[in-house]
Amino acid sequence: MTHVQPDADLEHVVAILERDGAVIVEGFADPDTLAGLRADLEPGLEAAAYSESGYDGQRTKRLSSLFQRSAHMSPVVTQPLYLGSARRLLQQPTHMWIGKVRMEVTPSIQISFTQAIRIDPGQGRQPLHRDDAMHLWRHPGPPCRLQLMLAMTDFTAANGATLVIPGSQHWDDERAPAYAEAIPAVMPAGSALLWQGGVYHGGGANTTDAPRFSLSVALDLGNLRQEENQYLAVPRETVQTLPDEVQRLLGWERCPPGLGQVETQDPMLLLEQTQQELATRPRGANPLT
Numbered sequence: 001m002t003h004v005q006p007d008a009d010l011e012h013v014v015a016i017l018e019r020d021g022a023v024i025v026e027g028f029a030d031p032d033t034l035a036g037l038r039a040d041l042e043p044g045l046e047a048a049a050y051s052e053s054g055y056d057g058q059r060t061k062r063l064s065s066l067f068q069r070s071a072h073m074s075p076v077v078t079q080p081l082y083l084g085s086a087r088r089l090l091q092q093p094t095h096m097w098i099g100k101v102r103m104e105v106t107p108s109i110q111i112s113f114t115q116a117i118r119i120d121p122g123q124g125r126q127p128l129h130r131d132d133a134m135h136l137w138r139h140p141g142p143p144c145r146l147q148l149m150l151a152m153t154d155f156t157a158a159n160g161a162t163l164v165i166p167g168s169q170h171w172d173d174e175r176a177p178a179y180a181e182a183i184p185a186v187m188p189a190g191s192a193l194l195w196q197g198g199v200y201h202g203g204g205a206n207t208t209d210a211p212r213f214s215l216s217v218a219l220d221l222g223n224l225r226q227e228e229n230q231y232l233a234v235p236r237e238t239v240q241t242l243p244d245e246v247q248r249l250l251g252w253e254r255c256p257p258g259l260g261q262v263e264t265q266d267p268m269l270l271l272e273q274t275q276q277e278l279a280t281r282p283r284g285a286n287p288l289t
Helices: 010-020 031-047 080-090 131-135 244-249 267-271 275-279
Strands: 022-025 060-063 094-098 101-105 109-119 145-151 192-196 212-221
Touching: 010 022, 010 080, 010 192, 031 060, 031 109, 031 212, 080 109, 080 145, 080 192, 080 212, 109 244, 131 145, 244 267
Parallel strands: none
Antiparallel strands: 022 192, 060 109, 094 101, 109 212, 145 192, 145 212
């Protein structure tokens, strides 16, 4: 798998993602962010129960609602290579006709999924899968998701590094994955694996005596339902403390041409006004509502 540094050229990273479907960014998170995330999330993971299903891992602990649990998530989701690549890959213009007017529309992107993951000793390999299967996405075709796995501890082939089949986003839906085709995303703590939703992957087996700790975030097209309901996972009071860009990524934005509106308005306005105030506010132009 190709490794790049955090100052790599965005066009180069996008080209790798288009070719291989996955890339590792070393030094993705700075030491302070990494330490803050560990301090915020490790107690919750320690208290969490193991998963009951074999798919999620019966020696694996998972913790969601990460933007509610840690104030250190914003630098992760806005890291330039991650957010920039997601915008380039996912926000592709399309068009529609409104009467005799041909309109070009570019969808937004949104945070769909957040999860901290601890793979403990004795956990076996996870079944290989595509994360965009959540939306019943068909392949080959344009991507709908770009996901990251941030290594909070070193990822090794022995401790459960994520297994990835490079290039598998190009496969059709009849070809099944095999472990023999997968390679482990070996990387030091603070690095991140970025991969398209159509790439086959899965957690590796942890044959060591120490846990493997990571967190994952997925950015999806704004016209798809979020995998994790961010409106319930992150209270409005917490959203109001976050940067404007992160508020919008959490779904507090109208996806063109008009998805997610409140009183036909951009939901960002609801962070500062009441719904009654929105209802009496002059409407913006929207030909579809």
